[in-house]
Every structure is written in C-alpha cells, then in structure tokens.
Amino acid sequence: MAQEPGTQETPPPKGPPAPTELSDLAALKALAQPRRQRILQHLTLHGPATSASLARELGLNTGATSYHLRELARYGFVEEQDAADGHGRERWWRAVPGDRRFPPRSRQSPEMRLVMDELNHHAYAADLELFEQAQLRAGAIEDPWADAFPYSRGSIRLTLPELRAFFEEYIALLNRYKRPDAETPAGARTVLTRFLALPAPDSAPENESAPHSRRESDPS
Numbered sequence: 001m002a003q004e005p006g007t008q009e010t011p012p013p014k015g016p017p018a019p020t021e022l023s024d025l026a027a028l029k030a031l032a033q034p035r036r037q038r039i040l041q042h043l044t045l046h047g048p049a050t051s052a053s054l055a056r057e058l059g060l061n062t063g064a065t066s067y068h069l070r071e072l073a074r075y076g077f078v079e080e081q082d083a084a085d086g087h088g089r090e091r092w093w094r095a096v097p098g099d100r101r102f103p104p105r106s107r108q109s110p111e112m113r114l115v116m117d118e119l120n121h122h123a124y125a126a127d128l129e130l131f132e133q134a135q136l137r138a139g140a141i142e143d144p145w146a147d148a149f150p151y152s153r154g155s156i157r158l159t160l161p162e163l164r165a166f167f168e169e170y171i172a173l174l175n176r177y178k179r180p181d182a183e184t185p186a187g188a189r190t191v192l193t194r195f196l197a198l199p200a201p202d203s204a205p206e207n208e209s210a211p212h213s214r215r216e217s218d219p220s
Helices: 025-032 034-046 051-058 062-074 110-140 160-177
Strands: 078-080 092-095
Touching: 025 034, 025 062, 025 110, 034 051, 034 062, 034 078, 034 092, 034 110, 051 062, 062 078
Parallel strands: none
Antiparallel strands: 078 092
16 A cells, blocks of 8 residues: 555564574684683673773683674674764674574584584583572572572474474574563563473384383473
8 A cells, every 4th residue: 555645654563583594614613712602692691891891801811802802793793882872982892683593413514513513512511600600699699589590301202393393483482572671671680591402312223112201391
C-alpha cells in the first residue's frame, strides 16, 4: 500500500542478528590467542574500556593490550567507540555483539581443527574459572544471588537434524530474554549462559545388541 504524503512509515521492530559463520582461518587464529580471549571476555562482561584500564585489570602491559585490541578490531570482534559518546580523546573499545558460529568439524581443514581445538581449550578453561570464582564469592557473602547457580545434567535421544533444531531453539530462548538497557528492570544482573552438547560414547560394539537406556533432563 502506498504511503500517504506527510506521513512517516514506522520501521519494523529489529529481530535477533542473523548468524555469521567464522570460516576465515586468520580470524580464528586471532580469536584463539588466550590474551585476546580474555580481553574480549572482559569487554563483553564489563562494557567499554581503554587499553590502559584493560592492562591494569588483566595484568598486561598497555602496548601489548593495544596490539591485541587492534587485531581483534581487524576481524570485527571489537570496535573503537565514537568520541561523541563522551570519552574525549581517550580511545575506548567495546565488544561487537553478534551471533557468531564456527564451521562444523566436517568442514574444517586439518589446520582449522588445530586452531579450533586451541580456541576451545582456552574458552572452556576460562568458563570453568569464572564458575568457580562465582561460587567462591557467593559462599563468602550474604547475597540472594548466591542461589543463582541453576544447572542441569541429562541425556536425550536425538537425530542430527533434531539436535540442530534443539540448538536453534536454545538460541531463540536467549534472544527472547535479551532487551535494551532502558527496558531492563532494576535488580537485573548479567548472567552468563553456556550450552554444551555431545554424543555419548557407544556402550557396546556395533555388532552386539544392547538395550538402550533413556534418561530425560535431570535438573540438579
């Protein structure tokens, strides 16, 4: 339908960002560097920062931090914040949000697999450290958020297409709870979420028949 003169069309609401596959080996190598992962994690959790403040927080020197920020910016993981945001001549950096995905292992070259193994090794170790630190802090203070450690361990029987659909539903659930700062109620905190799924090892050789056991989600 044609728009009437003098009226302004209301823009459609913004949906979640489209997934972007990180298939560039150079970008993956840049992201796999442990210090860059720590820098990106800090910017994601705590917001924009300067290279000097990041160096203090992470125990690095400013020159190295500036170099790692430039490398992250080269591949679109961080960006320099506009001076109009009120930071004057200081160079502030922020993480660039997005739904970034890695190529499935079947499409990774041998070199890419080595890079992905290194990236995942550091990422999983950092996640475990964050979880343990959060538990220690919660045990040392009186805080209602001390109970904020829901987790679940379980198993379900899925086909490969069903597992892909399950993952997309998980991403959609995360996007459903994301909202601008202006719409976030008082008392809300940043909550870290992690998703991990893997096929269980075979319990018997293929030529032997064995009963299949099924255990639905077992929240703990």
